[in-house]
Amino acid sequence: MTDALERGRALIEKLNPDLEAVLAGRYDDLLPGFAESLVEWAYGRHYARPGLDLKTRQLCTIAALTALGGQTGPQLKINIEHTLATGANREEVIEAIWQMAVYGGLPAAINGLNAAREVFDELDAAA
Amino acid sequence: MTDALERGRALIEKLNPDLEAVLAGRYDDLLPGFAESLVEWAYGRHYARPGLDLKTRQLCTIAALTALGGQTGPQLKINIEHTLATGANREEVIEAIWQMAVYGGLPAAINGLNAAREVFDELDAAA
Amino acid sequence: MTDALERGRALIEKLNPDLEAVLAGRYDDLLPGFAESLVEWAYGRHYARPGLDLKTRQLCTIAALTALGGQTGPQLKINIEHTLATGANREEVIEAIWQMAVYGGLPAAINGLNAAREVFDELDAAA
Amino acid sequence: MTDALERGRALIEKLNPDLEAVLAGRYDDLLPGFAESLVEWAYGRHYARPGLDLKTRQLCTIAALTALGGQTGPQLKINIEHTLATGANREEVIEAIWQMAVYGGLPAAINGLNAAREVFDELDAAA
Amino acid sequence: MTDALERGRALIEKLNPDLEAVLAGRYDDLLPGFAESLVEWAYGRHYARPGLDLKTRQLCTIAALTALGGQTGPQLKINIEHTLATGANREEVIEAIWQMAVYGGLPAAINGLNAAREVFDELDAAA
Amino acid sequence: MTDALERGRALIEKLNPDLEAVLAGRYDDLLPGFAESLVEWAYGRHYARPGLDLKTRQLCTIAALTALGGQTGPQLKINIEHTLATGANREEVIEAIWQMAVYGGLPAAINGLNAAREVFDELDAAA
Numbered sequence: 194m195t196d197a198l199e200r201g202r203a204l205i206e207k208l209n210p211d212l213e214a215v216l217a218g219r220y221d222d223l224l225p226g227f228a229e230s231l232v233e234w235a236y237g238r239h240y241a242r243p244g245l246d247l248k249t250r251q252l253c254t255i256a257a258l259t260a261l262g263g264q265t266g267p268q269l270k271i272n273i274e275h276t277l278a279t280g281a282n283r284e285e286v287i288e289a290i291w292q293m294a295v296y297g298g299l300p301a302a303i304n305g306l307n308a309a310r311e312v313f314d315e316l317d318a319a320a
Numbered sequence: 321m322t323d324a325l326e327r328g329r330a331l332i333e334k335l336n337p338d339l340e341a342v343l344a345g346r347y348d349d350l351l352p353g354f355a356e357s358l359v360e361w362a363y364g365r366h367y368a369r370p371g372l373d374l375k376t377r378q379l380c381t382i383a384a385l386t387a388l389g390g391q392t393g394p395q396l397k398i399n400i401e402h403t404l405a406t407g408a409n410r411e412e413v414i415e416a417i418w419q420m421a422v423y424g425g426l427p428a429a430i431n432g433l434n435a436a437r438e439v440f441d442e443l444d445a446a447a
Numbered sequence: 448m449t450d451a452l453e454r455g456r457a458l459i460e461k462l463n464p465d466l467e468a469v470l471a472g473r474y475d476d477l478l479p480g481f482a483e484s485l486v487e488w489a490y491g492r493h494y495a496r497p498g499l500d501l502k503t504r505q506l507c508t509i510a511a512l513t514a515l516g517g518q519t520g521p522q523l524k525i526n527i528e529h530t531l532a533t534g535a536n537r538e539e540v541i542e543a544i545w546q547m548a549v550y551g552g553l554p555a556a557i558n559g560l561n562a563a564r565e566v567f568d569e570l571d572a573a574a
Numbered sequence: 575m576t577d578a579l580e581r582g583r584a585l586i587e588k589l590n591p592d593l594e595a596v597l598a599g600r601y602d603d604l605l606p607g608f609a610e611s612l613v614e615w616a617y618g619r620h621y622a623r624p625g626l627d628l629k630t631r632q633l634c635t636i637a638a639l640t641a642l643g644g645q646t647g648p649q650l651k652i653n654i655e656h657t658l659a660t661g662a663n664r665e666e667v668i669e670a671i672w673q674m675a676v677y678g679g680l681p682a683a684i685n686g687l688n689a690a691r692e693v694f695d696e697l698d699a700a701a
Numbered sequence: 702m703t704d705a706l707e708r709g710r711a712l713i714e715k716l717n718p719d720l721e722a723v724l725a726g727r728y729d730d731l732l733p734g735f736a737e738s739l740v741e742w743a744y745g746r747h748y749a750r751p752g753l754d755l756k757t758r759q760l761c762t763i764a765a766l767t768a769l770g771g772q773t774g775p776q777l778k779i780n781i782e783h784t785l786a787t788g789a790n791r792e793e794v795i796e797a798i799w800q801m802a803v804y805g806g807l808p809a810a811i812n813g814l815n816a817a818r819e820v821f822d823e824l825d826a827a828a
Numbered sequence: 829m830t831d832a833l834e835r836g837r838a839l840i841e842k843l844n845p846d847l848e849a850v851l852a853g854r855y856d857d858l859l860p861g862f863a864e865s866l867v868e869w870a871y872g873r874h875y876a877r878p879g880l881d882l883k884t885r886q887l888c889t890i891a892a893l894t895a896l897g898g899q900t901g902p903q904l905k906i907n908i909e910h911t912l913a914t915g916a917n918r919e920e921v922i923e924a925i926w927q928m929a930v931y932g933g934l935p936a937a938i939n940g941l942n943a944a945r946e947v948f949d950e951l952d953a954a955a
Contacts, residue, residue, distance in 0.1 A: 195830035197868075220687055224672055227687075230873045233832075235422045235680060238865045245415035249376055253383035253416050257423050258681070260384035260806075262519075265423070265643075268681040288372035289380050291478055295362045296384050296392070298768075298806045299489060300512070300522040306474055306481075322449035324487075347814055351799055354814075357492045360451075362807060365484045385808070387679075389900075392770075395808040418859055425641075425679045426870060427893070427903040433855055433862075489803045499796035503757055507797050510761035511768035511804050514933075516646075519804070542753035543761050545605055549743045550765050550773070552895075552933045553616060554639070554649040560601055560608075576703035578741075611746045614705075616930045619738045626923035630884055634924050637888035638895035638931050646931070669880035670888050676870045677892050677900070728941055732926055735941075743934060766935070773897075776935040 198229060201237030204247075208275045251276035255289045259305035260297035266308060273312045283313060325356060328364030331374075335402045378403035382416045386432035387424035393435060400439045410440060452483060455491030458501075462529045505530035509543045513559035514551035520562060527566045537567060579610060582618030585628075589656045632657035636670045640686035641678035647689055654693045664694060706737060709745030712755075716783045759784035763797045767813035768805035774816055781820045791821060833864060836872030839882075843910045886911035890924045894940035895932035901943060908947045918948060 205212045217228035240250055255276055258269040273286055286309055294302035332339045344355035367377055382403055385396040400413055413436055421429035459466045471482035494504055509530055512523040527540055540563055548556035586593045598609035621631055636657055639650040654667055667690055675683035713720045725736035748758055763784055766777040781794055794817055802810035840847045852863035875885055890911055893904040908921055921944055929937035 195832070197830070197865075220684075223687060223691060224668055226873075227672070230832075231680065234869050234873065238861075238869065239419045239422050242415060242418075244411040245379075245419075249379055249412075250415070250419055252372075252376055253380050253419060254423065256380035256384045257387035257420055261387055261424065261679075261681070265681040268423075268684070284371040285376075287478055288369060288377070291369075291481070292366045292372075292377055292380060293384055294806075295366050296381065296395075296806045296808060297388065298515075298802075298804045298809075299485065300515070300519040300804060301806075303474075303522070306477060310477060322451070324449070324484075347811075350814060350818060351795055353492075354799070357451075358807065361488050361492065365480075365488065388806075388808070392808040395811070414859055418862070421679075423679045423681060425675075425677045425682075425896075426866065427677060427896070427900040428679075430855075430903070433858060437858060493800045493803050496796060496799075498792040499760075499800075503760055503793075504796070504800055506753075506757055507761050507764035507800060508804065511764045511801055514765035515768055515805065522804075538752040539757075541605055542750060542758070545608075545750075546747045546753075546758055546761060547765055548933075549747050550762065550776075550933045550935060551769065552642075552929075552931045552936075553612065554642070554646040554931060555933075557601075557649070560604060564604060576705070578703070578738075607746075611705075615742050615746065619734075619742065620927045620930050623923060623926075625919040626887075626927075630887055630920075631923070631927055633880075633884055634888050634891035634927060635931065637892045638928055641892035641896055642932065649931075665879040666884075669877060669885070672877075673874045673880075673885055673888060674892055676874050677889065677903075678896065728938075731941060731945060732922055735926070739934065769933075769935070773935040776938070 195233060195237075197237030197241075198233040199237070200241040201232040201235070204236045204241045205232060208278050209271075248276070248279040248281050251279050252281060252285060252289045255286060255305075256293055259290045259293040260301055262297060262301040262304055266304070269305065269308045270312050273309055274316075277316075283309075322360060322364075324364030324368075325360040326364070327368040328359040328362070331363045331368045332359060335405050336398075375403070375406040375408050378406050379408060379412060379416045382413060382432075383420055386417045386420040387428055389424060389428040389431055393431070396432065396435045397439050400436055401443075404443075410436075449487060449491075451491030451495075452487040453491070454495040455486040455489070458490045458495045459486060462532050463525075502530070502533040502535050505533050506535060506539060506543045509540060509559075510547055513544045513547040514555055516551060516555040516558055520558070523559065523562045524566050527563055528570075531570075537563075576614060576618075578618030578622075579614040580618070581622040582613040582616070585617045585622045586613060589659050590652075629657070629660040629662050632660050633662060633666060633670045636667060636686075637674055640671045640674040641682055643678060643682040643685055647685070650686065650689045651693050654690055655697075658697075664690075703741060703745075705745030705749075706741040707745070708749040709740040709743070712744045712749045713740060716786050717779075756784070756787040756789050759787050760789060760793060760797045763794060763813075764801055767798045767801040768809055770805060770809040770812055774812070777813065777816045778820050781817055782824075785824075791817075830868060830872075832872030832876075833868040834872070835876040836867040836870070839871045839876045840867060843913050844906075883911070883914040883916050886914050887916060887920060887924045890921060890940075891928055894925045894928040895936055897932060897936040897939055901939070904940065904943045905947050908944055909951075912951075918944075 202213065213228045213232050216231060220227040240247065251272065254272045255269070258265040258272060276286055290305035290309055291302055293305060329340065340355045340359050343358060347354040367374065378399065381399045385392040385399060403413055417432035417436055418429055420432060456467065467482045467486050470485060474481040494501065505526065508526045509523070512519040512526060530540055544559035544563055545556055547559060583594065594609045594613050597612060601608040621628065632653065635653045639646040639653060657667055671686035671690055672683055674686060710721065721736045721740050724739060728735040748755065759780065762780045763777070766773040766780060784794055798813035798817055799810055801813060837848065848863045848867050851866060855862040875882065886907065889907045893900040893907060911921055925940035925944055926937055928940060
């Protein structure tokens with residue numbers, strides 16, 4: 194196991210312990226090595242880096258996925274959950290999304306708000 | 321003067337006191353009301369909101385402008401300066417940019433690193 | 448109430464009188480001030496400006512939302528309704544969409560045509 | 575009939591013989607000439623050109639639609655079918671999609687994998 | 702010569718008579734048939750269609766190229782010239798650009814204003 | 829050294845032997861580990877995979893970078909060089925680019941042709 198993969202696995206253990214298994218179950222038959230490669234790259238080579246705290250990293254991701262819009266709906270929802278798992282509150286998530294109206298336009302921001310609403314409703318229903 | 325405009329002006333006073341005058345000098349002949357409208361919307365209606373601290377807001381902007389890529393080069397450079405003005409250090413800026421390789425792809429992240437390098441070099445040359 | 452907000456409200460009174468209330472009902476709990484801010488910015492600071500007639504403004508919006516694609520489906524449908532409300536006919540809407548095949552590619556244009564079809568069918572069903 | 579239209583029709587005869595009729599049935603009432611224009615431009619003026627073999631052209635399309643993401647889901651699925659019709663195997667399709675994680679980011683690549691999965695499942699169900 | 706090509710050529714005769722020759726000189730050695738294909742598709746199959754007047758078509762193009770940002774700078778400048786050639790005035794061009802702040806974000810709109818400024822300055826210098 | 833990193837290094841040895849050193853010299857002071865991480869991810873985890881030949885992978889990259897446009901100019905030029913290094917000829921590169929007019933629109937395709945022209949001219953000047 195590489196260092197980056199190890200660091201990635203240690204990090205998702207805190208954020209979303211089932212993530213690698215879920216991804217492997219969903220994609221590894223189609224693309225051998227997918228889950229491991231994603232954990233190594235996204236979490237081991239990025240989120241686990243020093244120099245910026247994890248909560249801020251997650252809020253940056255929320256902002257970027259909102260601004261990119263369109264193709265990132267499912268990923269935005271997963272990352273809103275991860276962001277709450279780092280200790281951010283709902284208001285911080287909403288503010289990071291709404292600020293993107295300035296940079297990505299109103300449709301992107303509104304779609305981001307809709308995604309957050311869905312996540313919050315699902316969490317409330319599960320509570 | 322509206323409340324949102326007033327809040328926006330108070331905020332840029334801290335980040336970049338000449339911003340409204342610079343924008344007015346550059347665009348208001350072409351588009352009357354441009355600078356005021358931008359300050360009201362971007363700073364008064366977004367950055368000045370409660371619920372998320374200004375430094376994190378700026379790092380979110382760095383991330384989103386990096387991920388959007390292409391059309392946002394000049395704005396990324398200005399916002400890197402604003403982000404440093406909120407107390408973020410260079411490493412935090414670089415980390416927010418590089419994380420976008422995961423979401424916007426390598427070209428976007430590399431172009432963001434190039435923009436940061438230019439800002440840092442300009443600041444060092446001016447120091 | 449600011450001037451821009453007042454101008455925005457006067458304009459949506461003609462296009463879609465319930466818009467601010469609908470938006471407030473949908474988002475203001477999540478994001479206080481959302482509906483007012485949107486009306487002030489989009490309608491008061493843009494659509495209500497002199498220098499370009501409202502129908503052409505709306506057709507420009509149709510074109511841009513089509514070209515941007517992906518993240519703008521719901522907004523495209525609302526703006527097709529607003530465009531018809533300014534006196535544009537269906538053929539003008541379709542032509543503005545199809546022209547975007549040149550600039551945004553065929554998938555964007557075809558998705559735009561699908562959105563228009565849905566709006567027209569809903570209007571016909573309601574007639 | 576123009577040369578480009580003729581070349582386009584000859585080519586789709588091999589890839590997807592019903593394509594022009596399906597497109598005409600779906601869009602020509604809304605936009606007279608749509609299907610003919612699409613066949614002439616996309617197939618006659620691009621896919622039918624010499625200089626690059628059809629299978630590679632189709633894999634290039636898969637890659638680009640994956641990277642563009644968001645607005646291209648339905649077109650990606652149709653083009654995965656066309657790509658298999660040129661003799662590409664499923665593994666080649668999956669590899670062309672996954673490579674886009676480097677250039678368009680992970681969300682784009684994952685959405686592309688999901689689209690391929692849907693096409694493969696539909697083909698298997700129809701087999 | 703096809704009908705669409707003929708219609709396209711008749712239209713650019715009014716907007717920019719040298720366009721096909723300029724494009725052929727620039728790209729036909731690299732890509733035989735480029736200029737003819739572009740005139741047939743963009744002008745013959747889109748701009749020359751009935752159902753929407755040419756000036757509005759051009760303003761729609763300005764809006765979309767602004768919103769798409771990044772990759773469309775040179776094309777935006779050419780189309781601003783074409784739009785003025787249809788009888789639009791500078792204010793209409795500026796308004797179509799600025800409205801895109803709502804849909805594509807501030808960076809896109811500001812880059813569009815910069816492009817318009819360059820075109821206007823070049824026209825004034827040539828006057 | 830991880831397996832993926834080793835595979836990536838073996839592959840760039842053929843395509844562009846100086847790549848890791850050039851990237852390290854340019855970015856590793858700003859972002860420790862950058863060059864190694866890029867080689868591991870892009871080349872070890874993607875290009876070096878079985879299932880699709882390297883030349884087709886590179887043509888897919890050309891297509892996607894063209895369609896993404898804007899933010900990918902420098903990367904497109906480097907990848908055109910890599911694609912020629914896999915044995916593709918110039919015509920194949922041009923065709924992969926021009927086909928993107930269908931999916932990403934004319935501006936994206938034209939900008940791609942311009943990038944190819946620059947690469948070819950540089951190669952001819954160096955010959």
